[in-house]
Amino acid sequence: MRGRITIICENTVTIKGGIGEHGFAAFLETERGNYLFDTGHGEGLIGNLLTFDKDPLSIQKIVLSHGHPDHTGGLPNILELLGDVEVYAHPDIFANRFKITEMEGKRKKQFVGIKYRQIYLESLGAKFSFDKKYRELTTDIFLTGEVPRRNFFETGDPRLFAEVNGKLIPDPFPDDQSIIIRSGQGLVLLLGCAHSGAINILEYAIEKTGVDRIFAILGGTHLDFASAAQMDKTIAILHKFNIERVGVSHCTGLRAASRLYAEFGDRFFFGQVGESLEF
Numbered sequence: 001m002r003g004r005i006t007i008i009c010e011n012t013v014t015i016k017g018g019i020g021e022h023g024f025a026a027f028l029e030t031e032r033g034n035y036l037f038d039t040g041h042g043e044g045l046i047g048n049l050l051t052f053d054k055d056p057l058s059i060q061k062i063v064l065s066h067g068h069p070d071h072t073g074g075l076p077n078i079l080e081l082l083g084d085v086e087v088y089a090h091p092d093i094f095a096n097r098f099k100i101t102e103m104e105g106k107r108k109k110q111f112v113g114i115k116y117r118q119i120y121l122e123s124l125g126a127k128f129s130f131d132k133k134y135r136e137l138t139t140d141i142f143l144t145g146e147v148p149r150r151n152f153f154e155t156g157d158p159r160l161f162a163e164v165n166g167k168l169i170p171d172p173f174p175d176d177q178s179i180i181i182r183s184g185q186g187l188v189l190l191l192g193c194a195h196s197g198a199i200n201i202l203e204y205a206i207e208k209t210g211v212d213r214i215f216a217i218l219g220g221t222h223l224d225f226a227s228a229a230q231m232d233k234t235i236a237i238l239h240k241f242n243i244e245r246v247g248v249s250h251c252t253g254l255r256a257a258s259r260l261y262a263e264f265g266d267r268f269f270f271g272q273v274g275e276s277l278e279f
């Protein structure tokens with residue numbers, strides 16, 4: 001499998017153009033068609049696709065990494081253009097989720113679930129294909145489905161909660177999934193926010209595909225919100241895999257990205273709007 005991933009929505013832009021927003025979306029061009037992974041927050045998606053000469057009408061399927069609004073916000077915009085299109089996701093993308101923070105002794109509870117109802121998205125053309133399991137998107141491209149949490153150091157973001165059976169609990173993110181591409185140079189992992197843990201995802205991708213050579217990871221790693229211990233262990237394990245390209249974006253954050261650059265040097269790149277990776 002050969003192709004190219006281009007970052008369409010991300011928090012930052014370069015001189016190449018486009019607009020930045022807090023969110024993530026990537027356009028995947030392959031020999032077997034084009035796919036959209038996430039949709040950003042909504043403001044940048046269509047304009048940025050056009051800025052980088054990516055034809056929105058060529059999108060065969062949309063894949064959602066999880067339900068957060070910075071990944072699902074652009075759904076109505078793209079659905080209005082495409083009409084009927086398959087949207088691959090985990091059924092729990094519609095969970096009620098919250099971010100709870102404390103500032104100067106004040107507790108702030110912010111809704112961070114998907115902003116749209118399923119019936120509304122369907123009225124715009126979304127044909128949801130829900131599955132909790134690992135599955136094939138097309139030959140050599142897979143979705144992880146639910147990722148088993150086996151590395152206990154990957155504790156996730158303590159500010160994020162979900163409503164489960166009427167109770168607020170730390171968000172278990174069963175819906176968090178990534179794309180795995182089996183390329184000639186090894187696996188390419190395209191991450192949304194990696195709420196399942198970057199190493200959990202990586203190890204699961206190896207287990208499911210049987211390929212242990214990792215060519216690249218690209219996308220949000222959420223490492224800026226992780227503990228120092230999680231960061232250290234993640235980097236140590238990433239070194240072991242000898243990954244050729246470490247491209248991070250979005251919720252990786254500047255501090256974590258700087259650390260990864262120091263660790264991986266020329267193999268590191270920052271996945272800003274318009275950056276691309278060929279495989």
Ligand SMILES: [Fe+2]
Binds near residue numbers: 068070220250251
């Ligand atoms: Fe995100």
Ligand SMILES: [Fe+2]
Binds near residue numbers: 068
């Ligand atoms: Fe997220």
